[in-house]
Amino acid sequence: MSGSIWTIRGRLDRRLYLAIAIASFIFWLLLWSAVTGLGLIDPLFLPGPLSVLNRFVIWLGSGDLLSDAGISCFRVLGGFLLSAVMALPLGLVIGAFRPVRAFCEPLLEFARYLPAVAFVPVVLLWVGIGEGSKIAVIWLGTFFQMVIMLSEDVARVPMPQIEAARTLGASNGEVVSLVLLRSAMPLMFDTLRITLGWAWTYLVVAELVAANNGLGYAILKAQRFLQTDRIFVGIIVIGVIGLATDQFLRWMHRKLYPWAGGRGA
Amino acid sequence: MSDKLVVQGVGKSFAGFKALDDISFSVAPGEFVALVGASGCGKSTLLRIVAGLETASQGDILVDGKPITGPGRDRAMVFQDYSLYPWLTVLENIRFSQRLAGNVCGETSREAENALERSLLLLELMGLERVRDSHPNVLSGGMRQRVAIARALLSKPALLLMDEPFGALDAQTREVMHDLILHILALEKGTILFVTHDVEEAVYLADRVIVLAPGPGRIDSVWKIDLPPALDRTQDLKLAPEFLAVERQIVGRIRATSGIQSDLKALKRLTGATSSRA
Numbered sequence: 326m327s328g329s330i331w332t333i334r335g336r337l338d339r340r341l342y343l344a345i346a347i348a349s350f351i352f353w354l355l356l357w358s359a360v361t362g363l364g365l366i367d368p369l370f371l372p373g374p375l376s377v378l379n380r381f382v383i384w385l386g387s388g389d390l391l392s393d394a395g396i397s398c399f400r401v402l403g404g405f406l407l408s409a410v411m412a413l414p415l416g417l418v419i420g421a422f423r424p425v426r427a428f429c430e431p432l433l434e435f436a437r438y439l440p441a442v443a444f445v446p447v448v449l450l451w452v453g454i455g456e457g458s459k460i461a462v463i464w465l466g467t468f469f470q471m472v473i474m475l476s477e478d479v480a481r482v483p484m485p486q487i488e489a490a491r492t493l494g495a496s497n498g499e500v501v502s503l504v505l506l507r508s509a510m511p512l513m514f515d516t517l518r519i520t521l522g523w524a525w526t527y528l529v530v531a532e533l534v535a536a537n538n539g540l541g542y543a544i545l546k547a548q549r550f551l552q553t554d555r556i557f558v559g560i561i562v563i564g565v566i567g568l569a570t571d572q573f574l575r576w577m578h579r580k581l582y583p584w585a586g587g588r589g590a
Numbered sequence: 591m592s593d594k595l596v597v598q599g600v601g602k603s604f605a606g607f608k609a610l611d612d613i614s615f616s617v618a619p620g621e622f623v624a625l626v627g628a629s630g631c632g633k634s635t636l637l638r639i640v641a642g643l644e645t646a647s648q649g650d651i652l653v654d655g656k657p658i659t660g661p662g663r664d665r666a667m668v669f670q671d672y673s674l675y676p677w678l679t680v681l682e683n684i685r686f687s688q689r690l691a692g693n694v695c696g697e698t699s700r701e702a703e704n705a706l707e708r709s710l711l712l713l714e715l716m717g718l719e720r721v722r723d724s725h726p727n728v729l730s731g732g733m734r735q736r737v738a739i740a741r742a743l744l745s746k747p748a749l750l751l752m753d754e755p756f757g758a759l760d761a762q763t764r765e766v767m768h769d770l771i772l773h774i775l776a777l778e779k780g781t782i783l784f785v786t787h788d789v790e791e792a793v794y795l796a797d798r799v800i801v802l803a804p805g806p807g808r809i810d811s812v813w814k815i816d817l818p819p820a821l822d823r824t825q826d827l828k829l830a831p832e833f834l835a836v837e838r839q840i841v842g843r844i845r846a847t848s849g850i851q852s853d854l855k856a857l858k859r860l861t862g863a864t865s866s867r868a
Contacts, residue, residue, distance in 0.1 A: 485673035488643055489738070493687040493745070494663035503689060507677050584676045584725040 372554040377561070380554040389543075394562060397528055397540040400456065404463025405524040409517055412471040419472065420479025420509070421501050433473055441466035441527060445534050459531040459539075466527035467520045474520070478512035479505050511578065511585035518574040525567050592655060594619045594781045595640065595749055600649035601806075602635055608806035609635050613649070615800060615809065617749075622775065622782045624796035626789055626840065628848035632807025634753055637785045641667045641751050654748055663692060666742035667751040671758045673738055674726040681722045684740045685709045705744070712740040715774060732763035739771070743778060752784045756791065765825055768794055772820040789840050793817075794828060801840060803847035810847050813840055 330337055354374060360366055361373035368376065384390040419426045444465050452458040482505055490504045532541025540559050547555035593616040602610040610632045617623045625633040638644045640651055642661035651658045653665060674683050688705055713719055716736040726734055735755055742750055756764045772795065775782065786792050792799045793815055803810035813836060817823055827833055 483672040485669040485671065486675060488641075488661075489667065489669060489673040489741075490686070490690075491643065491661040492641055492663075492665060492667040492751070493690065493741070494661075494692040495690050496692070499690055504675070508675065510677075582677070584727050 416475025419476035436469040462531035511582040596652040611806040624792035627802030631802040631804040664748040666747035776820040
């Protein structure tokens, strides 16, 4: 029975895989249409796909959707880049030097379990309600996880790569810049890709609390006016942006590091 | 001629556990010395101490009469696996040491040219020309080890250290590598300290085989191997009676010092118990 598609971890023809994936998408869409079309659920709770699509076209036509999506993307990117710029060098030295790890790890492990969302009031107090507060919330949500994951990526560089460099006469600095950084890069790229997804979660949190534009704010405002279809458009747009960037980064990973088999590949 | 490497009363303890005790031996220039022994005898630890990757708890290591203080270019090391840089091509891997400040400093353009010439020569010698611009992930295990050896040889180390370099290869590839390394050493006149668990490999390659015994790691016996010069050795030699005799004796020493014996009485009790139940 090794030819069966039900063999555990067995093979599946790529075309068949794609067919099942598309069928799955259609199945959920049909289920959604059926449930709403047959009037099984009040459209106030779950609007049908057509009314969501309709709302999408209207929202897009008004120009607000693009500007909301734009400002949200800017905030996510800002918070994410701020995290990345700080976490990359820190993760590298933590992964490379034991004493730095010993110094940073207790604080990081503690900070990792602090609920970033609970910091929102205090962030507003510290940073105010401008753009800074949204970026700060995203930073709080992603930075600590990022540092820990990046340091793990560096710690995963095979020891023989490091020791070979040392026996060839490399200094500590050369081992870090010519071996650790280069060797861990594909894994670190993957880590950044994964944390970028989390940044969107914290964006919505930040915009729900203190914003007057952006996708998260639009969702909150739609809730006030009981525009459930608008809420759904907002959620789906965030999902599509997230999926598109993720696929783009996976593609970039394959182009940049053809010599490595990434975690996400 | 004075010794290339002198190991003087070297001992090593890890957190109260004595891994090596009072090891002394020396290696002459151009000599090939193999370290063999039962697992846990500390042969790899000893090699790593010579490389400067670990520090000895007691004793001294002298290379060309000077005590070592850490890893250095004079002692290149070849590891069992995973030591190549997957983001670099084969040629870039071989030339890796040229990127390091210690090698570039004060280097004239003529020296740089010589280094490039030497890397191309090593590439040819190792039969790697066809894959010079490939990345290690597409190479076979044997090819990867050839790259690692070429990389170690590039800066003409005083001492080449090899830690079970062919341990991850299949038997056929290993034999090819044996002849290759013998030919290269005959041309390069290198001095080698080689760790292996394969006694046949040790006897075939080395001028001298040092048997280490475990608990704590110490020298059990030293065997001088009298084989024809490197270039004249062939695989048939491994079937010669003299070769097999030495190999058997060394294997006997390792077995005697390993402390592992099958207890026939216990075995009989075990089989007796199962048969009585059946």
